[in-house]
Amino acid sequence: MEEVKVGLVGLGTVGSGVYELIAQNGEFIAQKTGLRLTVKKILVRDLAKPRPVSSPPELLTTQAEEIFGDPEIKIVCELLGGIEPAKTYILEALRAGKAVVTANKAVLAEHGEEVFRTAQETGQALFFEAAVGGGVPIIKTLRESLSANRIQNLTAIVNGTCNYILTRMLEEGRPLPEVVAEAQKLGLAEADPSLDLSGLDSAHKIAILATLTQGSYISSEKVYVEGIEGLEPLDLAFAQELGFVTKLLALACLKEGGLEIRVHPTLVPQGHMLASVRLAYNAFLLKGDFVGQVLLYGLGAGAKPTASAVVADLLDAARQLQSGTSPPPLLYRASSPALIPMEEVVSRYYFRFSALDRPGVLSKIAGILGQHQISIASVIQKERREGEAVPIVMLTHEAREKAVRQALKEIDQLEVVAAPTKLLRILES
Ligand code: NAP
Numbered sequence: 298m299e300e301v302k303v304g305l306v307g308l309g310t311v312g313s314g315v316y317e318l319i320a321q322n323g324e325f326i327a328q329k330t331g332l333r334l335t336v337k338k339i340l341v342r343d344l345a346k347p348r349p350v351s352s353p354p355e356l357l358t359t360q361a362e363e364i365f366g367d368p369e370i371k372i373v374c375e376l377l378g379g380i381e382p383a384k385t386y387i388l389e390a391l392r393a394g395k396a397v398v399t400a401n402k403a404v405l406a407e408h409g410e411e412v413f414r415t416a417q418e419t420g421q422a423l424f425f426e427a428a429v430g431g432g433v434p435i436i437k438t439l440r441e442s443l444s445a446n447r448i449q450n451l452t453a454i455v456n457g458t459c460n461y462i463l464t465r466m467l468e469e470g471r472p473l474p475e476v477v478a479e480a481q482k483l484g485l486a487e488a489d490p491s492l493d494l495s496g497l498d499s500a501h502k503i504a505i506l507a508t509l510t511q512g513s514y515i516s517s518e519k520v521y522v523e524g525i526e527g528l529e530p531l532d533l534a535f536a537q538e539l540g541f542v543t544k545l546l547a548l549a550c551l552k553e554g555g556l557e558i559r560v561h562p563t564l565v566p567q568g569h570m571l572a573s574v575r576l577a578y579n580a581f582l583l584k585g586d587f588v589g590q591v592l593l594y595g596l597g598a599g600a601k602p603t604a605s606a607v608v609a610d611l612l613d614a615a616r617q618l619q620s621g622t623s624p625p626p627l628l629y630r631a632s633s634p635a636l637i638p639m640e641e642v643v644s645r646y647y648f649r650f651s652a653l654d655r656p657g658v659l660s661k662i663a664g665i666l667g668q669h670q671i672s673i674a675s676v677i678q679k680e681r682r683e684g685e686a687v688p689i690v691m692l693t694h695e696a697r698e699k700a701v702r703q704a705l706k707e708i709d710q711l712e713v714v715a716a717p718t719k720l721l722r723i724l725e726s
Pocket residue numbers: 306307308309310311312340341342343344346376377378379381382400401402403427428431484485486487488597598599600603
């Protein structure tokens with residue numbers, strides 16, 4: 298039986314889950330794999346903080362050197378979050394000849410070039426399954442199982458917090474701020490939940506997945522991002538009436554001109570596989586040129602599912618140390634594919650206009666849309682209240698984003714339009 302000593306960096310939601318999993322399943326794992334994972338030290342900020350797991354107090358330290366300077370610790374497991382000091386710790390561990398397991402998508406998506414290259418140069422293993430999809434093995438699937446495919450299309454629900462919030466808003470008609478606090482209590486949200494709501498966490502994740510599918514680094518700065526902060530229960534209800542469920546989607550699609558990579562709230566047809574993904578679940582719908590469609594589904598956040606991915610990575614890293622082999626490189630290609638700007642994306646759209654209910658209003662709006670070659674597929678206007686703004690909801694046929702933005706700019710300047718138009722994109726089926 299080989300004992301492998303691990304330094305845990307962070308004992309928050311995920312770190313506690315990892316500690317608990319090793320304590321609970323360590324013996325079973327050792328019998329099954331011949332590898333015994335032992336947590337030797339745990340780095341935290343505050344030694345006195347009450348924690349959900351009862352780790353012996355002598356394991357806790359606030360001195361990073363007790364982990365990075367200990368030659369017995371072979372694997373550093375970074376579970377802090379944020380960019381610094383997490384990035385420095387990851388690089389320091391790799392340079393000190395230690396394997397690294399991390400759940401930190403922010404560091405990988407914003408500084409992946411440096412981190413992946415350092416892993417390659419030092420010949421150290423770097424595993425990050427928990428950075429995307431919580432307990433869903435999407436990283437391994439892309440790195441190993443589907444590595445022979447060109448991934449033509451990846452459409453995913455990658456943020457458990459947003460999916461939880463959208464599910465509760467739709468099913469209970471509750472406003473967004475009320476549900477955010479609930480997601481925080483469940484340990485789903487980031488330490489700074491605006492990362493989830495703004496779509497940035499999803500952008501981090503889709504950038505990491507696109508890096509894997511393309512074999513070259515794609516920074517999250519290149520991803521077009523809209524979050525869910527502006528969504529109102531009214532839009533979710535209209536979408537439902539029209540046969541859609543509203544989801545925050547992350548998309549990476551290969552088109553003739555290059556790669557489209559974007560994150561935004563999207564109307565998903567009710568019969569679509571992603572429409573039934575509720576609460577903190579994530580789902581990844583992939584289309585490879587040889588394998589065809591593949592769907593992965595599971596819990597994308599929370600202590601236990603995330604710990605499941607982290608500990609599997611610890612075992613992979615331990616196996617690699619045991620065999621003395623070098624991990625395969627992550628970045629094969631020197632240059633990224635061309636990225637298609639958002640203005641050139643073609644989609645169907647949902648618009649909600651806030652217009653005064655006067656004769657001729659609809660024809661004015663339709664006229665501007667027509668001038669920009671935007672064709673209307675359907676319209677609903679519920680209430681008639683003379684002199685007051687009423688919602689007019691329209692669905693369009695396919696149109697180019699650039700034309701849509703210009704048309705809405707002109708429509709929102711009309712005297713009869715009382716508030717900026719809400720725009721949502723519709724998932725192509
Ligand atoms: P968290 O609950 O906020 O825990 C962070 C831990 O890091 C805490 O134990 C904290 O110490 C420690 N820490 C922070 N800054 C430190 C510093 N400068 N020095 C020493 N210790 C420091 O975060 P989390 O939810 O576990 O997330 C950890 C990572 O996993 C993040 O990268 C996150 O994006 C990722 N992730 C989270 C989930 C999830 O469901 N939560 C899922 C997948 C991936 P104290 O406890 O002493 O304050």
